[in-house]
Every structure is written in structure tokens, then in C-alpha cells.
Amino acid sequence: MSENPYLSYDARILEVKDLTPREKLFTLRFVDPEVGENFSFKPGQFVIVDVRGFGEFPISICSSPTRKGYIQLCIRKVGRMTKFIHRMKEGEIVGIRGPYGNGFPMERMEGSNLVLVAGGLGMAPLRSVLWYAIDSGKYEHIWLFYGTKAYEDLLFRDEIVHLLKHGNAMNCSVKLAYEIESPSCIYLERGFSDRVCKGVVTDLFRGEEFDVENTYALICGPPVMYKFVIRELSNRRLSPGRIYMTLERRMRCGIGKCGHCIVGTSTSIKYVCKDGPVFTYWDALSTRGLI
Amino acid sequence: MAIDYNRTMLPPKKFFVRPRDKMLHLKNGKWENGVEEESLVLFGVHSCDIHGLKILDKVYLGEPVDPYYKARRESAFIVGISCTPDEYCFCRSLGTDFAMDGFDLFLHELPDGWLVRVGSVKGHELVWENEELFEEVTEEDIQHFRECEEKRAKSFKRKLSKEGLADMLDLAYGSPVWKKYADICLACGNCNMVCPTCRCYEVCDKWINAYEAVRERRYDSCFMESHGLVAGGHNFRPTRLDRFRHRYYCKSYFDPSAGFNCVGCGRCDEFCPAGIEHVKVLDEVRGSLQ
Secondary structure: OOOOOOOOEEEEEEEEEEOOOOEEEEEEEEOOHHHHHHOOOOOOOEEEEEEOOOEEEEEEEOOOOOOOOOEEEEEEOOOHHHHHHHOOOOOOEEEEEEEEOOOOOOOOOOOOEEEEEEEHHHHHHHHHHHHHHHHHOOOOOEEEEEEEOOHHHOOOHHHHHHHHHHHHHHOEEEEEEEOOOOHHHHHHHHHOOOOEEEOOHHHHHOOOOOOHHHEEEEEEOOOOHHHHHHHHHHHOOOOHHHEEEEOOOOOOOOOOOOOOOEEEEOOEEEEHHHHOOEEEHHHHHHOOOOO | OOOOOOOOOOOOHHHHOOOEEEEEEEEOOEEEEOOOOOOEEEEEEOHHHHHHHHHHHHHHOOOOOOHHHHHHHHHEEEEEEOOOOOOOOOHHHHOOOOOOOOOOEEEEEEOOEEEEEEOOHHHHHHHHHOHHHOOOOOHHHHHHHHHHHHHHHHOOOOOOOOOOHHHHHHHHHHOHHHHHHHHHOOOOOHHHHHOOOOOOEEEEEEEOOOOEEEEEEEEOOOOOHHHHEOOOOOEOOOOHHHHHHHHHHHHOOEEOOOEEOOOOOOHHHHOOOOOOOHHHHHHHHHHHHO
């Protein structure tokens, strides 16, 4: 029975927190402590949430592996399954299987600068990287460029605003871009005029210099965002091998069987679930259709 | 029993990954394994289909192993049979017209009986247990076998030119030929259903009464609009052209560990209601590049 990779483990919902009207943060702990101890993951990996009798869906882990004892999932209410889980309360049980995917190569990037570029819900997997990098202290400097539609869509608002104020002490600079104006944005912009602006995420690169020999960029956002961010990074001559992106696809199994996430052509085929979801820009150049 | 059939509509994958496949059974809030052990004899499998199963093996028996597929594969006894190609077959040009392994016994028709190749320990044991049915192979049998094989090799009418195919197709990504055929294609997904190596599946939970549910997987088709759709409404293959091209790229990929993804069985041609022919599409795409 335990050999069946499609079986999920019981996890209890410890906390449900409203992040925005659309997104909730679920904090989960495995019911069996042994399962919890054996569950080790890397930033950028994902799990499959199993709501038994209703279905499964893939979600990236948005907590850092440095914070032990629980995992957190940031879930937007967009479909039948996510609507269902949004109705679940603290104390209820869901199934979790995973972690799946390759994750970000955190060891390889040690000692370098990290430029995290997040758009909308793309903040979720990058939050795992962000706190991993801050907690481990093994990275030179961390930039977080985060673009959202409006202040109301800002995920992890408390943490982000905290880092905006006190990030320097943690070698971390946070910059925010928003598209729709609101009093809260104007208030933030007044306080941090050099770091908060109206515009899109690529506007945040303005005025920032980083050593391209010693920097990695990590990108996650809606599909349309990638090419603009990559253009910005390529203009600065950041090597395609130093640009990491985490991608989304329809996934049913998470382990390279169901076939939905296959991308590519006759020369190169990738399964986003097991070869990814983290790919370099070089992978995207050599496998058609990744971005 | 028709042992000189051309091809079955559904390939033998249906016994290992079923069109509707019960994976898990939910009872009292707990999943129970849905794997049923039953032994199976497949008699009269053609070599292209044996190659098709070997490609599925790479997917389903690769880590992490799919327990349903594995249990059924291990309990199956496969008897291959020689065949005569018809106008759809192009297995010879892909090297799948002869199976070296992947079966327990393989029967080759000779003028005066059957030449039997033994492909596994299970097959060997079966022959031992039924010694009275078999005789030693003679020089004459080998001669007949050779003649039959040579005659068969000459009777193929279709050929897929594999040389440089992968690079050529990649270069022809924007070829107008894709569009031409995507416009003819009805996007019915027949080619996926009948393909011995197509294996996409969709998962669905279904309540069978107020207390019990099952998790089922069903064949999915990359011609369906939902195949590339994600939550929130973004579709990674929004047009029929994208989906049409995707299938050809998936079939034409040469996996260094699993080989070519098409075995040349000719099913997608025979059962295509729009009359689209796999080899012809690829030849035309190649032609559009020159």
C-alpha cells in the first residue's frame, strides 16, 4: 500500500488566513509525525493536494524548508477544487502527496545575489526562496521585485511591508509595482518613493545595478510576464543559465505519467512536473513552447 | 479465431492502462488500493504493439513505478504472432517490424506449422510443461522462416523517413502544412485512443453511493481544448493548430532511453475520420522546408 505513489498522506489544517479576497494561506501539518519528518522539500517544489472524493490539484509550497514542522500553501479561489478547499476550516484533514519537481538549485546559488521577480500569485513559490535565503544567510544580496494589480492583491502584505521597512538589515531590498491606484498605495509610495511605484514589474529594475557575473534571477508570474522580464535581464547581459523560472501547466499525476505537462518538439520534450517546474532560460531557448 | 488479422482497433495498452481505470477506493474517509490482481494471456500480439508496450513500460515502470500498470504487466503472458502488412503499416521503416524481446512466446507462421521463439523465463517454462506440442527446429524451418521474413519485408507499401526527422520537424515549426492539416482535422481524438503509445489520462473522483467514492483515470486526448488548460482559464495550447502540431511532435520525439514514440502500426491513419495520414503529413512538412 505504501508503495502506491498516488496515495496521499493525511495533513491537518492548522490555520487558514485570508491574504486577499481571493487568496487564502493554509498552514498544514502531517498527522503522522514520521511522515512530517521524512517530508523534506526545496524552494520551488510543489505538492498535490488531495481532497478525497472530490479531486486533486498541484500547488507550490510557499513556506521555507528552514521553518520546520509545517508547510504552507497559498491558494487562489479560481475553480471547482480551490472553491472547495476555501470552504475548509482549521482542524480539517486534507491529503498531501509530494513534494514533486526539481525546485530551485539553492546550493548552486550560494554566495551570489538573488533577484526575485514575482508577478501576482507568482509570489507564492518565491516566498519560499525569499525566506530560505534570508534564514540561511548564505546569499550576498536579495532583491525582490514584486508586481501586483492593486494593493488589495498584495500577498503576504505584513511580511512584504516589514521587509520594505527593515529589509536592509537582512540584505534584502524589496520593490513593489502596482497598476491600480488606491489610498494604501499612495501612502506606501509616499513613505518609500524609491521603492514603490505605479507601473509593471519591469519598471522596478530602473536604477538597480547588479553584478551579472555573480547574480541569479528567479522569476515566477503569469505566462505573459516572462518574456518582458527576460528581455530586461538579457539587456543587462545576464546569462540564460543564470535565469531561473518556475512554470505552470495542467498536471494530474505530478510524476510524469499523465502526459498533460509535456512541452517541446521533436528535438526536446520536457515534463514540467518532473523535469521542472524550474527551468533556466537556456532550457526555454532549447525547448520550444516552455514560455 | 482470426489469427491473420491486420490490426485491432484498440491496441493492447487497454489491458494495462484501461480506458476507465479504477485507481483508489474511498471508504470511511480513507483511500484503499484499487489494484486487482488477475492474470491475463494476450494471444496474437503483433510486433509493433509489443514495441508499443515497451514504450509504455519506460513511462509507467520508470521511477516512481505505477503500481497498477506493474501488477498487470507482471501477471500478463504475451504471445506474439507474425503478420502480413497492409496499406497502413509502416513499422518496418521504424524498426518495429520485429520484436527481439517484450513477449513470452512469439509465433511465426511457416508453410507447415509455427516457428516459436521463446522470449522469457515464463515462456520457457510453458514450453517445458507442454513438450509434446513442440519439436526441435530444423534447417528447413529456418530456411522457410527466412523466406517468409524476406517476402514480408518486401510487401510494405508505406515508409516513414526517419533520417533527420527530429531536426527537420523542429525547423518546420511554422510550416503552413501544419495549418493545412489542422483545418481538416476534426479534433475528435480518435488517433489518441487507438495509438499504442498515447497515454495521457485525466483523473476524476466519482461517488458510487453516499459513503463511498472511487478515483478513476480515463484516457485523455491532446486534441481536447481542456488538455492544456489551467486554473484561471489560461490555455497553453489554445488553438487546434497548437494541439495538432503537439501530437506530431510528441510522436516524433526520439527519446534516447525509450526510442521513437511512434511504432508505425497505422491505426491513426485507418481510424481517422478526416483521412489524415501520419506519414503523409510528416513528408509534406519535410517537403515544405526544402
